[in-house]
Every structure is written in C-alpha cells, then in structure tokens.
Amino acid sequence: MSEILKNYFQKVLPDFTDEKFNFILYKSQLIKLQRKEIVCKQGNICNLKIFVAKGLLRNYSTSEDGNEHILQFVNEMSWTTDPESFYNNTPSKLNIEAMESSEIFAFNLEDFAELREQIPELNIFVENILTRKSMEIHKRLLMNISSSPEEKYLDFINTYPDIFNRVPLHMVASYLGLSRETLSRVRRNILKTVI
Template sequence: MSEIFKRYFQNALPGLTEEKFSLILEKSTLIRLQRKEVICRQGDICTSKIFVSKGLLRNYSTSEDGNEHILQFVNEMSWTTDPESFYNNTSSKLTIEALEPSEIFAFNLNDFNQLRDEIPTLSIFIEELLTRKSMEINNRLLVNISSTPEDKYLHFVKNHPDLLSRVPLHMIASYLGMSRETLSRVRRQILKTV
C-alpha cells in the first residue's frame, strides 16, 4: 500500500524527494481495519489524522436517543479526523468507523506538525485541502437547509456516484438527514420520471 501512498504524495507535492517521502512514511502508521472496526470513538480523544489508502470510512455522531447522524463518508485518497478533538486534545464528538476492510495511514499530532515544519509544501497543500473541505461543507450545509429531499438525493448522486453501491441506504438516508422511508419514496419518484 505504500506505493499508492507514495503516488498520492508525489502528485500532491511536486518535487517531493525520496528522503522527504521516507520521512512521511516514517511518521505514519499503517493500520489495517476490518469492516465495522472503529479508529476513533465518540467521547474519546481522536489521536490520529487519517489518510485512507484503501477502503471506506464513515464519520458519525450518536445522539442521546441512539440515532446516528453521518457527517461524511471518507473513501480512498481522502483525509479525515475529528479536527476539534485532534488539535485541541478534547473528547471527540464523532466516531470514525470502517465500512469496508480498509488500509489507512495515521499520523499523531506531534509527528504531523513536524512534517509540516520540515516539508513546507505539505503545509501549503494542507491549507488547500482545508479550504476545499470548508467549501464542500458549506455547499452541503446549504443543500441540507434549502433543498427538497429529492434535490438532496440528486446532489448526493451527482457528487458521490461511487458510494451508491458501497453504502447501505439507511446510511445514505442518515447522511442526507432523512428517514429511510423518505429516501425510498424519493428514489421511487425519481425512477418514475426517468
């Protein structure tokens, strides 16, 4: 898996030397997760910044009534963490769980900060990632507060077509903030119009 990891960083950080990539590899920990295995649990401190090289994770919160609220799905070549917990050493509001057998590279905060200091292009790249993620979150929030259930689902299909066959319907419904019954009705209505 380090070849995928290496290609990712070579594309993301032009001019990355073997020496600098070796440092990135040295500061990360390869973890193989089984389906349903948790890397960060709500209430614990999230100690890892996670790069997914293979598989699929989900970030979710469980409310007091036991309902799960999925914030995001994290597939290959993507990063995740609970940023508030990771950077502030506070209890996580999220659980991060593998939906498929997955391989991730995890970084602790000290090592990640050291890498950012020693590889300035990594720091720039992370800022760009954070900006893109912020825009994605803003767009999702706007869709969630201003769209019909049909529009929410169509937005999901357009932006995450690869997840339709990988994620159960009840999880897609949770991500979209609707019941499974509503999602099933929406899908039936859309199929009728196609």
C-alpha cells in the first residue's frame, strides 16, 4: 500500500524525495477496514484526515428519524474527513464508513500540521484540494436547487462513472436527494429514450 501513497505524492508534489515520503509514511497510520466498518462516527470527534489507497468510503449523516443523507462517496486516490470536527475538535455531524474492504492512510491533526510545516509544498497541495472540494460543493448545491431529477442523475453517472457501479441504487438516490422510486422512474425514462 505504501507504493500507492508514494506514487500519489510523486504526481502531486514537485521535488518529491524519498526522505519526504518516509516522513509522510512515518506520520501516517495504515488502517484496513472491513465493509460497513465506521472510521468516524457521528457525535464523536473525527480526528483523522483520510487518504483512500484502496476501496470506497461514504460520508453520511443520520437524522433523528433514522434516514441517511449521503454527502459524499470517496474512492481511491481521494481525501476525506469531517473538516469542522477535525480542525475544531467538535463532535462530528458525519459518519465515515467503508462501503467495501478498504485500506486508508490516516493522519491526526498534530501530525498533519507537522507535515505541512516540514514539507511546505504540502500547503499548496492542501490549498488545491480545498479549492477543488469547494468547487465540487458549489456545483452540487447548484445542481440540487436548480436541476431536474434527470439532470442530477445524468450528471452523477457522468461525473462518477467508477463509483456508480459500486454503490446500491438507494444510496445513489440518497446522494442525489431523491426517493428510490423517483430515481427508478428517472432511470426507466432515460433507458426508454436511449432504446
């Protein structure tokens, strides 16, 4: 798994050296997750910044009525956390769960801050990730308030084709803010127009 992490950082950091990688590896913890294992639990402090080396995670909250609301699917070569909980040491509003057997590298706040201090180019890297995430959130918000169910569905399968085939339909519906019945109807209608 460490080769996956090394290859990732070689692509995203200029002048990446074995010394820098060894320090990153030293400050991380490799965690193997079973399907349905929760790595951050709603109500607890989410004290990990997570890099997914293998597998698929989901970030979701559970409302008082027991309904799940999926915020994000996180596949290989992606990062996740509950930023509010991670940076402010407050109870998490999210669960982060493995949807399949997964292997992650996890960093606590102190170690991640030390990495950013010792490897300054990580700050630009983190800024780039935050900018990308912000753009994804804005796109999703606009999609949710201004798009039809058909447009939401088509955007999801075009944006995340590798994830679509790995998650159950009811979770896709939850992510899109649709009922399972609405999503099934949308899929049937789209298939009719294709045939």
